[in-house]
Every structure is written in C-alpha cells, then in structure tokens.
Amino acid sequence: MPSAHPPVAVTVDLVVLTVRDEDLQVLLVRRGEEPHLGRWALPGGFLRPDEDLDQAAARELREETGLDVARVHLEQLGSWGAPDRDPRMRTVTVAHLALAPDLPAPTAGTDAADAQWRVVADVLAEDDLAFDHGAILAAGLERARAKLEYTPLAAAFCPADFTISELRRVYEVVWGTRLDPRNFHRKVTGAAGFVVETGATTTRDGGRPARLFRAGDARTLHPPLLR
Amino acid sequence: MPSAHPPVAVTVDLVVLTVRDEDLQVLLVRRGEEPHLGRWALPGGFLRPDEDLDQAAARELREETGLDVARVHLEQLGSWGAPDRDPRMRTVTVAHLALAPDLPAPTAGTDAADAQWRVVADVLAEDDLAFDHGAILAAGLERARAKLEYTPLAAAFCPADFTISELRRVYEVVWGTRLDPRNFHRKVTGAAGFVVETGATTTRDGGRPARLFRAGDARTLHPPLLR
DNA sequence: ATAATAGTGTCTGTCAGACAATATCTA
C-alpha cells in the first residue's frame, strides 16, 4: 500500500426514478456552470467532511426534491471514476438509486426551469447527458428492473395505500410489458409479506371500487415475479 | 452543488474468494503499518491518478495474488466511506469482489506470512478485521451467494475444465447446503449456456470417469438455481 | 472383490401461463 494518495474529489449523484403518466421518468437538473453548462445532468454534489455516503445521498435528495428519505427507497448503485470523467479535476462519484412515488411538486429549490422529470427512454435515446451520467442512468434503470423481480420495491413507486392495478401498472411501465391481471393478482397476494390489505377501498381509478393495500414487511419475494 | 470539495483519499479494496479444502476462503493480508498494525485486512491500495476504478482493482489483484484478471471474475461490490473509518484521513474505498479458482500459490509478493487464505466463516465469526473490512467481507459473501443463483459464476471458482460434481461442490460450500446430485445435474445441463461439454473425461476425483465441462457463454441463468 | 465416484429415470405435487365472465361503481 503506497503512502501517496493523490487528491480526489468525491461526489454523490442520484438516479431518482418515478412512474408518472404511464412512463418511467427520471429527475434531471440543468447545469448552471462549466463544464457541460446548460446540459442536463443527474442531481448530485460533493461529499461533505462529516457525512457518510448514504447521508450525503439523503441530503442531496432532500435538497433537490424536497423528498423525505423515509418516503422513498434509497440505495447505493455503484461508483464511477474514470480519470477523465470531469475535465476540472479527478472525481469519483458514488451514484445512488432512489425510487419515489409520483409527486405533485417535482422541481428543485432554486428555479423551476432547472429541474425536470424526463421520460427515461427518451433520455437514454438522446444520449446527451453531462459527464458519464448516461451510463449511470442506464445502470440505475437496469438495477430497478432487476429489483422488481425479486424484491417488493415496486411499492416504492406507489402511494402509501395502493391498489393491485396500480402496482401492476408499475411493473408494466418499468418492464415495458403487459401482465395478465389475474395471474398478477394471484402472485402478488400469494407472495408472503408483499402486500397487506388495509380494509379500505377506492374508486379513484373509476369503475368498481378497488381494495387498497399497503406494503408488507418482506424484503425479498418468495417466489420472485419473473419478467 | 457547492464549489468546495474536501480532500478525500480513494482506495480500492478486494474481497478475493476461492473454494479450497471444502471451504469458502478469503485472501487476507497482515497490516504492516498503523493504524491496525498487525491485524488482518482485505488487500487493497490507493487509486492512482491515471487509473479507472476497475483498472485499479485489476492491478491490486495482480500485485497481491499474481492472478491474471482474465482468469478470475472481478466486479465492483460497493463503496464505503464513513467519516471515521480511517483515523488518519478521510477515505472512501471502492470494494471489488473477485472469484478465483483454487490456486497453488496464494501468497503475496513481499512475505509469505503477510498474506493468507482464511475460512470466511471463521473470519466473520472472529469479527476482528481492520477498519470496516468485516462489513465489506460480509457484503461480498452475500453478493457471491446471491450471484450463484441467477448467474453461471460458480464456474469462476472451478478450473477451466471441471466436472458437474466439482461445480456442485462449489454451490454446496458457498451456500452451506447439500444438493441432490440428480436434480443438480438436470438443472445445470438444462440451463442454456451454463456449461458446454468438452468431450474429455477425468478420474482426478477417483471412481468412474466424469465428463469434463467448460463454462458456457450465458451471463444469466434461465431458469435460476434457487437456494 | 471392494471401494469410490459418476451418471441416470420416474413419479407427484405445485406453480405459471392462458383464458372470459361477472361485479360494482360513476355519469
């Protein structure tokens, strides 16, 4: 282990995903400074001296979205540190993935025009994010898709109380597939700890009242829901 | 995004796992300097100015074990960066997981007493690794266990040509379970791209000659082998 | 021969996928 340790700036970036308007969307901010001035980027910032990595991610999430960490799922996604990823200096970013329910006010603190929900598929197709954020977003998308299979995280995209149809739409949007309502209902209600019935019903989606459920306490799905 | 970026030292640590003597073992090195002088730690070192993260991990692996990256599986595991994890300075480590076949010479370059294969379960039970390396090792173990389910990575613990029984022993050792030889054989040979028959046989395990297989080109298992 | 290991077939229960009709509400 050498004694030299070259100076590196550590940042924390966020891939914040939500399901809005039948699409999977990601929160982007417009850069207000060089490099990549004016281009869209993932929200993020520098790690502070007294913070752990997950604390920095939670702080950035709060600052950029006003979201409380208790209401969203937040996990570390991975680190990116190519020597030339930032022309100003050597940086390593620890990217985090956040899954949030659809929210009324998704804009940033400073200026509404500086933050925006964008359809993930469109952003990836344009391939014009600042830095290596396109690769980070792609990794976040793949992580989210995979996690829906074997964890109950789809509920993180829903309000606290949700219907089985709303949960199914999350899967359909994230995976880009159609799912049979009967088989889906059977699998979800059959997986131990995935959802818990609240006893209430709602007609917010129109039609016959749907029963409301809440996320259960399972952390993994047995059996998994395969794509 | 603040303009200040406090100085942070970025290191790369390795969780190198192998299956030896019917046990899952991890490569540890004895620390030759403070802090934690004399205690066992994961191999690792500082990120160099011109390296990407995976290049640094590959270099450390080569330096510490002499292993060629082409022969082992190497993937990023996650980053740890609690403010007080190293008393000397603020450090963030990007941990990587390496899965290696059983090797004849597992010691480090400098001194044989400085590097050692240890049984993972014993190390975790003792809970006496330097820094936060115990937590990192636990994460690596869990990652390896999970990956055996839905990827063909068990072959990374085997020599280039292996028998189905040798592959089964990898699963049994990593998962700590016994598997039915018939069902295992059926599932492995039935999963597309998991193993490819070489046509050769071996009697290195004694008894009736066993057919030799090589790792296939699949990157995920369909269907997965569940624990 | 004996010992050691490899290799294989069947049965049974469970689960996944395909499929359409009825129930309950709003407008």
Added chain:
DNA sequence: TAGATATTGTCTGACAGACACTATTAT
C-alpha cells in the same frame, strides 16, 4: 343504461423435489 374498472376460477403443461440403482474406474 352505458361505460369503466376490479375481481375471480379452471385447465393444462412444465418444472421442482424426492427417491435408488447401475456403470466405470483404481487398488
């Protein structure tokens, strides 16, 4: 009444788990 959505049961094919014997080599 029309329209919208929720909810539910059955059938069938595939797979998972349990289970014991035969084959082939070395000593």
